[in-house]
Amino acid sequence: MFTILPIKGFIDSIDGFYCDGIHAGLKPKGNKDLGFIYSDTLCDVKAVFTLNKFQAAPLKHYQNYEKDFQTNFVLVNSKNANALTGQKGIDDINEIFSSLNHEITNPIMSSTGVIGNPLPKQKIIDGANSFDLSSKNGENLSQAIMTTDAFPKTCLYEVKLEDGSSFKIGAVAKGAGMINPNLATMLCFICTDAAIPTEDMQELLDVNIHTTFNAISVDGDTSTNDTVLLLANKKSNSYDKEAFKEVLRLVMHDMAMLMVADGEGAKKAVAFEVINAASNEEAEIAAKALSNSLLVKTALFGEDPNFGRIASTIGASRVFCDDSKLVISYNDVVVFNKGEIVFTKEVEAAAGKVLQNDKFKVICDLGVGEGTFTAYGCDLGYRYVEINADYRT
Amino acid sequence: MFTILPIKGFIDSIDGFYCDGIHAGLKPKGNKDLGFIYSDTLCDVKAVFTLNKFQAAPLKHYQNYEKDFQTNFVLVNSKNANALTGQKGIDDINEIFSSLNHEITNPIMSSTGVIGNPLPKQKIIDGANSFDLSSKNGENLSQAIMTTDAFPKTCLYEVKLEDGSSFKIGAVAKGAGMINPNLATMLCFICTDAAIPTEDMQELLDVNIHTTFNAISVDGDTSTNDTVLLLANKKSNSYDKEAFKEVLRLVMHDMAMLMVADGEGAKKAVAFEVINAASNEEAEIAAKALSNSLLVKTALFGEDPNFGRIASTIGASRVFCDDSKLVISYNDVVVFNKGEIVFTKEVEAAAGKVLQNDKFKVICDLGVGEGTFTAYGCDLGYRYVEINADYRT
Known part of the structure; x- marks a missing residue:
């Protein structure tokens, strides 16, 4: 037996996770366009990516890491997808990360926006170097990753197990256009302090994706950049596989439903x-x-x-x-x-x-x-x- | 060697074919909504139908005839598709044909319009009984079969063979919405006086459909009623398989291109x-x-x-x-x-x-x-x- 409670807050309400979003000059009018997720310990990470044959540079960059690598930093920009940019797109990511003055390990990049333009590298480097990694500004991050989204998409749950222990799990996502049955320009970052074994992470992501993100459609198109990341810092010492499977399904379903409700111009x-x-x-x-x-x-x-x-x-x-x-x-x-x-x-x-x-x-x-x-x-x-x-x- | 010449006129410019279109009260404002093609001798006929699993009643009615049947009459209505109407839809067609006072053999019906409503039987019977089967009003027919089409779609060709003989082939079609790679709410009636052997008719229809009607798309939907009919009265005593294959491709390509150009609201x-x-x-x-x-x-x-x-x-x-x-x-x-x-x-x-x-x-x-x-x-x-x-x- 376990209890799942929706609670207020963002992913930064989970012990050890920090995030923020700023205006780095990619979007006009001072709108937020660059954000991060930072963990004060190394996290296990698993991902599901688009089935589009032209995977964007950030996806290729991620896949250059070894299986079961750990990370403490995810950098996300909107307005430029870094897709169809060839080897230069990957080189740009490496150059950005090597120019940052933060203590980061195996950093991950995630991008959304226009396809086929080179990244505005210097703006991203300058913006990211201005981050305060001890910030807890989930709302800013949720805004920074929006493109044509009408509203930010987040959720947070606490799961209480029978043994009295508990863990949290939350997500921040963007959706809107190009949503289709095999993922789309959707980015979803899921963070948890559950003590989930690494081998369960991919399995439970894969189990739940079919009836959540892969069941939604806005326009039948599948983007080059779709990404679902699951970051687990395991700080809680609490875990139950059935409970985690169920709450992960809820988190992914919530985010998927918010994406459908926010399909470009959609009212229903x-x-x-x-x-x-x-x-x-x-x-x-x-x-x-x-x-x-x-x-x-x-x-x-x-x-x-x-x-x-x-x-x-x-x-x-x-x-x-x-x-x-x-x-x-x-x-x-x-x-x-x-x-x-x-x-x-x-x-x-x-x-x-x-x-x-x-x-x-x-x-x-x-x-x-x-x-x-x-x-x-x-x-x-x-x-x-x-x-x-x-x-x- | 053969020569293919586009010529002016409608399918009724072909020896032995007659057609017309009238207002029978299905469309508002006196717009034409019922038409026919009549042949003064029996024609061989072959068809290609939609791949939609819910084939409309007229398609099922046609398929009740024996292989290689002959006909002299095609009745076409717009505004009601007679689709998703069950056995009643087929019974309605039989009742309409048995109520007509014309000399017709193995008549064919073809419908386009709203799905799921019973046919306005009496209006169609009254309208069809008022037909003058000796009319040659191709333009009226081309208008009567339109739904959301912005313009009528017709073509006519004359083919001259090396032996000095010649034959004609022409078509009238409707297209617009629901056009997609496997046919759509498209009706296309092709008439010819070529002395084509019956066994070539289906073969050459099938050969050409892949690169013409099945290569076009307006919105990716496939209707319940799509029909391409080829009627051959063989009055000309002229035929060459290569020439016919080529001119049939031209006729089908012409009609397909007019459908794309007339995609609902399309400008390009x-x-x-x-x-x-x-x-x-x-x-x-x-x-x-x-x-x-x-x-x-x-x-x-x-x-x-x-x-x-x-x-x-x-x-x-x-x-x-x-x-x-x-x-x-x-x-x-x-x-x-x-x-x-x-x-x-x-x-x-x-x-x-x-x-x-x-x-x-x-x-x-x-x-x-x-x-x-x-x-x-x-x-x-x-x-x-x-x-x-x-x-x-």
Whole structure:
């Protein structure tokens, strides 16, 4: 038995972790654009990276470290992704770290922003040298890593075990555009003082990523820079594998849901629940097809209970299905029932009401097996076009 | 040797084919919504249908005929797709045809419009009974099959063979939304008087579909109703397989390009040419990823020569690639060259100029093999959202 409590605070509320964010001159108008996470002891670290074939320079830099390396410093910048920058991108990171006057070991860099431009190296060096590593300013860090995000994304939990011991775990993330089922321009830094064995870290990250970050979609694109880092300083002497697995899932789910709610221009966070598919794999294919369909997303934006587009998208995903077995509902309002015409004016009005919420479910019962998967997505409106016609990613 | 000449006229300029379109009361404001193609002799007919698992009732009705059946009548309505309507949808079609007072054999129905509503049967029966089957009003038919199309889509060719004989081939189509790499809400009716052997008809349709209709994308969705029909009355006694294959490709390419140019709200028709991929299959995966990427489409709308999004999308498609071998160009302007920074202010300006055209190429040389594929797509702007937030498909 264990208890998980959401608590107030940032990752710097965890013993031994420090962080801050400053304006280093990468963003205009004095906005924060450079931040750090510092640990006063060496941390174990594990990561999950984008599946994009053009991994950005910071990801390649990280992967040059030996397996099971330890670190005490993560440097994060926004406004420049250091992606598609070749060997120069990696050399730049090494030059930045060798120019810093802090006591750091195996430092990690993480970047988000425009692809294909060289890093503004000197600004980053000057900014990072001005850091006070004893700062505890989680809010500043959460702002410094934002690009087109509308709000910062953080969470913090305390876990109490039966033996009376406890540990904390928290995260800070950025999301918004380019979010898709296989990670996206999303950065998520998770810190914990749990006494987690190194061998559990990657395992539990991998277990949870499938139903959290890999289940969300804003626009179906997968960026070059996606990174989830788990840093463990193990200061608490408290650990239970089941408890950690569960709280890690919560942390990753929280961050994923905040990313969906903050999809560029999105007003609605929608859970696409596919049940009774031929297999879990087929449920996942259909659910992700729904969360990625432009026609579905624009219908949601228009608050149009357009079950035809839902059905058509499932059919187009080519999973095993049959319209005489299909049932489609918005929350508990059934709009299509095995080919019978149930879409009366009353049902249409009730379904339209559901769509006016900023959070709801689209449930598709394929009626052909026991497979299930839930994908999370959002609507797509004018604001998405506006952001992406202008923003040089 | 043969000569292919584009000529003026509609499919009714081909000996023995008749067509018209009328207002039967399905669309508001007196707009045309019901049309027909009639042949004064029986035609061989072959079809290619959507890969969507929920094929609409008209497609199921067609597939109830025996292989190699002949027909003299195609009835087409817009505004209602007769999709997701179960057995009733098929019964409705049979009832409509049995209520017509024309001499028709093995009639074919084709529908486009809103999914999930029962057909307005009586309006269609009344409308079809008012048809004059000796009409030659191709323009009316081309308008009657439009939904969100901005303009009608037709073409006509004459083919002269070395032996002095000649035949004609023409098409009428609708496209616009839901266009994607595996057909979409696109209907295309191709008529010819070529003396084509029945066994060549399906073969040549299938050969040409891959590089024409299956290479275009407006929004990545695949409809329940997509249909390409080839009707051959064989009145000309003229045929050459190579000539027919080539002119059929031209007809299908013409119709596909008009659909891309008329993508909902689209202002730009873009060819995504992937060359030197590891294989043709990989080139196709990458090219279609580009033509379907929201981030690429919105950047094109913003006339932003954003090669970072092009590269990122190729990487995200997970084909074999390497940034030290990748070259990206807009027409002849190289914006990314194997990791070197070539994107100067001058290059950016020149690339921006290319993007102001309403037709251009994005060429991605992966430099890792000899595979090649060209996908065709369009930009995506506010108008797409406007159309699709309002239109009940």
